[in-house]
Amino acid sequence: MNTTTPMNNQNGSQLAAFFVLAALVLFTLGSHVLKVLPLAGTNMLLIKSGKIVVDSNHAQITHGDEATQALNCISQYAPFKAFRQPIKGSKDAWHLLCQYPYDEAGTNVFDVIVEELEEGVFRLKTTFRPQDGTLQAIEQWLLRKNVQQVSAPTLPFPVQFLP
C-alpha cells in the first residue's frame, strides 16, 4: 500500500529545502569564520616541547643578531604562543613565539619557525623578529598566512647545533 500523500510530499520538499539552506548558511558562515577568526580560539592541537636542531653554519652567519637572541630566548623560556601553518607539498611549519625581555606592552617578540622531524625533534627553518616586534603586529602578520593557533608548549626548546 502506498502511504505517500500530497501533504507528506510537501513536507518532505520543505524539509529538504530547509536542510539545503541550512547547509549553505553553515558553509558560508564557516568559511567566513575560518578566514576572519583563525586566531580567536586556541585549537587543542598540541605540539610538545623538544630540541631544535640547527646547522652549525647558522651560528657563524648570524652570531650576535636577532636570530641568536631568538634561539637564546626559546632555549630558556617556553613559547607563550604557538601556531601551525600548513605548507603545500611539505611538512607543517610551526611558529613558536618567544618574548625576551618581557614587558607588558608585548614587544620584543621573536618568531622561531620550525618543522617537526620526529616526536621531540624539530629542525629550525628560520627565526627573526617580524614586523616591529610587537605581538599585535606579529599576530596580524600570521593571520595573513592563514595559520591556526594551537596550545603552546609549556617547556623551553633546547637548541642543538649539528656539525
Place this chain on the structure above:
Amino acid sequence: MRTDGSGGLALSTTFSDTQLQQVIASIQEGKLPDQLLASVQAMDPTLFEGLPGDWPDFFKAIKFMNPDPEGRAGNIAYLQQELEILGALP
C-alpha cells in the same frame, strides 16, 4: 622607501633590485643554491627595511634561514607559499 629612479627598489649599491628579483625567481623555480642563500645571509638586514608591506620579513626569513641542506626543500616550499601571499615585488 628609496628608489633608483627607474621605479625599482634600490637597496644598496651592492645588492640591487635585479638581484632581489633573481632570488625570487630562483625560489619560484624551486631552487635556492648555497651561493645565492649566502649572498642574502651576508646582507645587513636593515637594508630590507625600505621594502613595502611584508617584504622585509620575507627577506629576513632568508637572511636568518637555517642553511642545513637537508631542510632546504622544506624551506623553499615555505618561501614559495610566502611568495604566493605576497604577490609580485613592486
